Amino acid sequence: MTMDEHNDRQIRDALKQSFPPATTELRRDLWPDILRRLDAHSVSVPWYDWVLVGLSGVAFLAFPRLVLVLAYHL
């Protein structure tokens, strides 16, 4: 074993003694928290939908008869 390896082993041992093993068991189910966040998260409209709405508005203003064509096809 080289001097460096010996020194590294010493540091490793010192750290292991200084940090006791962490309790790795989760104490509770986190799903209810996630569900609450999902409920609270408002439905966001993507930017391209707003662009589409804007373009439609402009089209209807420029060509009002489009409304009639659209209504006919609905």
Added chain:
Amino acid sequence: MDLLQRFALGEIDAFETLVRRFQGEIYAWAVRIVRDPGAAEDLTAETLWRIYRARHKFRPDGNFGAWARRIATNLALDYLRRARPEQSLDADSVGSPQPDRLVEREMREKIRQAFRRLPPKLQVAATLALVEEVPYDEIAAALGTSVGAVRVRVFRAVRILRSRLSQLGINPE
């Protein structure tokens, strides 16, 4: 349809199944890095939330556990950056004549403090490699870097730690 495909399409039931299946694993990973059960619980919840929000980026043929670990690791790094202690260490109490056990306890506390003052990236690599003995390739995958880079980080962490402990008059044996 496969569970991961259903999750990627935004099915809540599929996401619930994944949360129940992976929450323990994500928590275990986070607590090994931050070593604080409360903080690790918060990080796990945040990881799961980010996973849901990024579901469209997930490839159903990918490794969900590895993806979750990577997100949790990034969040843990951010947590360590915020929680980084600012106070300086003093060497006064270490060398003073006290009962052995007390000296030992103080020495461990000094080592913990010196360790927490390492740059977060080095701290995470060193915690996982030296304290938790996680294989280097697993650490590299979680940090999104190479095994070589992880080795360098651990090496630098050991060097800095040794130097700081030496300044405090602590020579681990």
